[in-house]
Amino acid sequence: MSADYITMTIPKQKRIALIAHDAKKEELIKWCEDNRNILSRHELCGTGTTARMITDRTNLQVKGYNSGPLGGDQQIGAKIVEGRIDFVVFFSDPLTAAPHDPDVKALLRIAQVYDIPMANNKATADFMIQSKLMDEPYDHKVINFQKNIDNRANTLGK
Numbered sequence: 001m002s003a004d005y006i007t008m009t010i011p012k013q014k015r016i017a018l019i020a021h022d023a024k025k026e027e028l029i030k031w032c033e034d035n036r037n038i039l040s041r042h043e044l045c046g047t048g049t050t051a052r053m054i055t056d057r058t059n060l061q062v063k064g065y066n067s068g069p070l071g072g073d074q075q076i077g078a079k080i081v082e083g084r085i086d087f088v089v090f091f092s093d094p095l096t097a098a099p100h101d102p103d104v105k106a107l108l109r110i111a112q113v114y115d116i117p118m119a120n121n122k123a124t125a126d127f128m129i130q131s132k133l134m135d136e137p138y139d140h141k142v143i144n145f146q147k148n149i150d151n152r153a154n155t156l157g158k
């Protein structure tokens with residue numbers, strides 16, 4: 001019988017998503033500048049406006065998806081599901097209501113489901129980026145989605 005969890009590997013060169021709400025964009029740009037040496041060793045992407053501003057201001061290459069309110073958080077969530085993003089730094093704004101709050105919550109949830117390291121503020125991002133694991137592959141256990149489907153189809157189909 002197959003296992004409930006499978007081992008996935010976050011590679012040594014990580015695919016990092018960078019996201020900031022408007023009130024936090026300056027803080028994230030400064031953080032990227034302060035950590036440019038480390039970040040430049042990894043593959044970077046982000047929601048549209050955040051990605052563009054980081055590239056403009058730091059010269060780091062950041063692939064941009066759609067803007068957050070237009071589905072960018074969901075695109076990043078989908079890439080996590082597909083195993084194509086494995087590290088997230090999201091400086092979210094806890095003091096401003098956003099129209100796409102459900103998308104933000106969905107991204108948080110899917111990062112939890114897939115056991116993806118995710119920093120929601122600068123202190124967490126500092127601890128994560130300084131971790132020795134940034135320079136190593138990291139094995140972690142993720143739900144065996146094939147077995148999950150098999151179980152559900154068998155149970156619900158009865």
Ligand SMILES: O=C(CO)COP(=O)(O)O
Nearest residue numbers: 047048049050067068069
């Ligand atoms: O709203 C965002 C994340 O929820 C960020 O989107 P932008 O990077 O396009 O501003």
